[in-house]
Every structure is written in C-alpha cells, then in structure tokens.
Amino acid sequence: MTPTTRIFVAGGDTLPGAALLDLLPAEEFGSLVGVGPDEPDLTDALAVNSFFAAERPEVVFLVGGPSGGIGLNRARPADLMLANLQVATNVLDAAHRYGVRKLLYLASSCAYPREAPQPLSPRSLGTGPLEPTSAPYATAKLAGAVLCDAYRRQYGSNFITAFPANPFGPGDDFGADSGHVIPALIRRAHEAAKHGDSVLSVWGSGTPRREFLFSRDLASACLFALENYDGDAPLNLGGGTVLSIAEAARVVADVVGFRGRLAFDTSKPDGAPLKALDSSVLRGLGWAPATTFRDAVEETYHWFLHHVTEGVCRERTTV
Ligand code: GFB
Numbered sequence: 001m002t003p004t005t006r007i008f009v010a011g012g013d014t015l016p017g018a019a020l021l022d023l024l025p026a027e028e029f030g031s032l033v034g035v036g037p038d039e040p041d042l043t044d045a046l047a048v049n050s051f052f053a054a055e056r057p058e059v060v061f062l063v064g065g066p067s068g069g070i071g072l073n074r075a076r077p078a079d080l081m082l083a084n085l086q087v088a089t090n091v092l093d094a095a096h097r098y099g100v101r102k103l104l105y106l107a108s109s110c111a112y113p114r115e116a117p118q119p120l121s122p123r124s125l126g127t128g129p130l131e132p133t134s135a136p137y138a139t140a141k142l143a144g145a146v147l148c149d150a151y152r153r154q155y156g157s158n159f160i161t162a163f164p165a166n167p168f169g170p171g172d173d174f175g176a177d178s179g180h181v182i183p184a185l186i187r188r189a190h191e192a193a194k195h196g197d198s199v200l201s202v203w204g205s206g207t208p209r210r211e212f213l214f215s216r217d218l219a220s221a222c223l224f225a226l227e228n229y230d231g232d233a234p235l236n237l238g239g240g241t242v243l244s245i246a247e248a249a250r251v252v253a254d255v256v257g258f259r260g261r262l263a264f265d266t267s268k269p270d271g272a273p274l275k276a277l278d279s280s281v282l283r284g285l286g287w288a289p290a291t292t293f294r295d296a297v298e299e300t301y302h303w304f305l306h307h308v309t310e311g312v313c314r315e316r317t318t319v
Contacts, residue, residue, distance in 0.1 A: 001059060001227060003028045008057035010091045011064020012039055016106055016164070018171045019219035020061055027223065033057050043086040045093075052094040061222055062091050063106040065140075068173060069180040070203075070271045073134040081136035088144030092159065096151055103148075103159045104226045107234070109166065109211075109275050110134040111142040119278040122163070122234040131272040145234055152232060162225055165238040165277050169215025169296065170303035182212065185249055186301050189256040190309070198260040200253055203268035206246030211276045213240035214296035217289040224287045231281075238277030241293040248293075255297045 001007070007029055011017040024032060033055040034040065040047035042064045065084035073080060088105070095103050112120045113128030125145070130138045144161075151157040168182040176184055185202065192200045213221075221237040229235055243251075249262050291299075 001029055004031050005029065006031050006033055006056060006058045008032070008034045008055065008060045010034070010039070010042055010060055010062045011087070012036065014063055014065070014067070015167055015169060015172055015215050016063040016218050016222065017061070019169060019215040020063065020222060023216070023219040023223060042090060043083055045086075045090045048090040048094045049097070052098040056098060058101045059226065060091065060095050060100050060103040061106070061226070062088070062095075062103060062144075063222070064091070067108065067137065068175075068178045069184060070133050070269055072175075072178040073137055074269070075177070077136035081140045084137060084140035085143060088140065088147060092144070092147050092151060095159070096155060096157055101158065102226060103157070104222055105144055105148045105159060105161045106222065107141040107145045107161055107163050108138065109163055109277060110138040110272070111145065111163065112275070114272050118274050119238075119276040120163075120236065121278040122236065125234065133269050133271050149232065158230060160225065160229055160231065161234040162222065162237050163234055163277065164218050164221070165211035165213040165236075165240045166275065167213050167215050167218045169218075169300050170307075172215070172300065174304055174308050181210070181245060182248065182252065182297065182300065183304070185252045186256060186297070186304050187308070189253050189258040190301070190304065192260065193256055193258040199263045200249070200258055200260060201265050202245065202249045202262050203265055204245060204270040205266055206249065206262070206264045207244055208270045208272065209242055209244050209274045209276065210248070211238050211240050211242045212248065212293055212296070213238060213289060214291040214299075217291050217296075220290070221282065221287055224285070225282065228285050228287075229282075233281075235281055236277040236279045237282060238279035239283055239287070239289050242276045243293065251294055251297055252301075255294065255301055
C-alpha cells in the first residue's frame with residue numbers, strides 16, 4: 001500500500017472499524033473512501049455494488065456487521081446471523097466484481113469449536129460443535145471465512161481471513177445487556193462506585209478465561225496482516241492477555257475505583273470455558289500488541305467517562 005492507495009474500511013461504525021479509521025491516516029494511508037455517511041448500508045447488495053462501481057477501492061478491510069456480547073447473542077441470534085451473512089456476501093462479491101487487489105475479512109473467535117484444543121489453531125476450524133450461546137453469529141462469521149477461501153480458490157482473489165481475540169476499547173458498546181464483558185463491567189462498576197454500592201455483580205461463575213486485545217492493537221494487527229500476510233490459512237490476531245473473568249473484573253473494579261466485593265451471578269451464562277488463540281504465525285511475522293490489559297482498561301474507562309457518562313455517546317451498532 002502507498003499513501004494514494006484507495007482503502008475502504010467496510011464497517012467503520014464498528015469497534016475495529018473505528019480504530020482502523022484512526023490508525024490508517026496516522027500511518028500515512030489517507031486515501032480512504034466510504035467514510036462515515038459515505039459508507040453504504042452493507043446489508044444492501046445494490047447499495048454496496050453501486051458504491052464499489054463508483055469508488056473502486058483497491059484495498060478493503062471487511063470488519064463490518066453487528067456484534068455483541070453473550071447477552072445480545074442470546075437475545076437477537078437471527079438478526080445477528082442474517083446481517084453478518086449479508087455483509088460478508090455483499091462485500092466479498094462486490095470486491096471480486098470490481099477487482100479489489102487485497103481484502104482482509106475479520107471473523108470472530110467464537111467461530112472456533114467449543115471443545116477445540118487450546119490455544120485455538122486455525123486447523124481446528126469446522127471440526128466440531130460451536131458454543132451454543134453464539135452459534136448463529138459464529139456460523140455467519142465462519143461462512144464468511146469459507147467464502148473468502150472459495151474466492152481465493154476459484155478466482156485467485158487475494159482475500160485473507162483473520163480471527164481476533166476478544167476486543168474492547170474506546171467507542172465500544174457499554175450497554176449493560178448488549179455489550180461485551182469489559183465495557184459492560186466498566187459501566188456497572190462505575191455506577192456501583194458512584195452509588196457507594198458494596199457489591200458488583202459479575203455474570204456467570206467468573207471462571208471462564210478469555211484472551212483480550214485492545215482495539216487499537218487489533219487495528220494495528222489488521223494493518224500488519226494486510227501488508228505482510230498472503231496465506232491461504234486464516235490468521236489469528238492475538239497475543240493479548242488471557243485472564244479469568246474474575247481476574248478481569250478485579251482489574252476493572254480497581255481502575256474504576258470500586259472498592260466493594262464481586263458477586264458472581266450464575267443465573268447468567270458462562271459461554272465457552274476458554275478462548276485463547278495460537279498467534280504464533282502473526283508473532284513469527286513480527287507483530288506484537290503494544291498495550292497492557294490494565295492500560296487498555298484505563299484508556300477505555302476514560303473514554304467512557306468523557307463520551308458515555310456525559311451522554312454524548314450513541315450506542316454502538318447493534319441490530
Ligand atoms: O464478552 P462476552 O459476552 O463474550 O462474555 P464471550 C465473556 C464472559 O464474561 C462470559 C462473562 O463468561 C460472561 O458470562 N461476563 C461477566 C459478562 N459479566 C458480564 C457482563 O456484564 N456482560 C457480558 N457480556 N459478559 C462473545 C460472543 O462471547 O465473544 C460474540 O457471544 C463474540 O459473538 C465475542 O464472538 C467476541 O467471549 O463469552
């Protein structure tokens with residue numbers, strides 16, 4: 001890529017998309033098309049096609065499609081699956097028709113089989129049942145990855161697929177029911193501290209383990225992968241921090257200043273027992289995250305304080 005390369009971030013209104021739209025100009029890649037109101041509705045095939053016909057992007061980061069935490073996945077499985085299937089098929093088809101030179105498709109770690117050997121290697125994709133709480137969404141993301149591979153095989157399209165660790169960061173969905181664990185806990189811990197509560201409720205048993213990745217690091221990994229990886233096999237974007245939910249909740253409580261105790265609400269689902277990625281290929285290419293988990297939580301909390309508590313932040317794209 002050069003500073004004049006026409007780049008489309010399909011999904012600029014998502015967490016990774018917003019981080020990419022911050023990173024790319026900072027890295028001298030300022031020839032962005034389809035930013036903000038210029039981005040077509042990715043679930044509308046006609047709109048996507050006319051956009052590609054008019055703007056002719058050379059490089060595409062396909063990070064779009066609504067997503068959410070375990071709560072949203074249980075509440076809106078059909079909406080999440082349908083929208084993500086539409087986004088993947090519309091953008092991949094248009095990227096092929098209009099001769100996009102390189103495309104990175106961002107899938108999701110929930111597309112790995114629930115019982116796959118850990119850390120999760122792309123070899124285990126499609127080898128077993130998915131975690132039920134997110135299976136419809138995960139199936140859509142897996143279908144997108146398989147479709148990328150199909151275009152590679154049939155047309156030689158340089159479409160690569162990446163599987164990220166659980167991302168969080170500024171601009172995240174802090175919705176108590178729709179958000180992922182870190183932003184949801186930041187909101188709840190903040191309110192508990194503000195009200196002087198002695199107990200902070202954490203969903204589930206607190207024992208599941210997740211690998212977390214700061215959204216700015218995820219954007220950096222996406223750019224690095226696009227510029228340095230052309231392989232057939234999907235690429236894991238991890239190298240983040242693997243923590244139990246109880247450990248993560250304690251860091252959030254400490255950063256927010258909540259001094260009470262954690263209470264684990266086992267009426268809420270735990271989801272997969274462990275999701276940690278084997279990112280040795282990415283590491284071997286020379287990429288590593290720049291932000292510690294605690295620093296990432298601090299920066300995300302400050303963003304929350306300045307954008308949510310002051311009521312200026314609109315809820316993130318949900319279905
Ligand atoms: O972030 P989360 O929804 O993602 O939940 P998953 C992670 C863990 O945090 C689960 C616990 O064990 C939850 O029970 N948890 C504790 C909470 N408190 C909370 C809370 O207030 N909100 C939430 N959301 N969780 C998602 C998939 O699964 O991972 C998505 O459902 C996507 O489709 C995403 O793949 C990356 O890792 O469990």
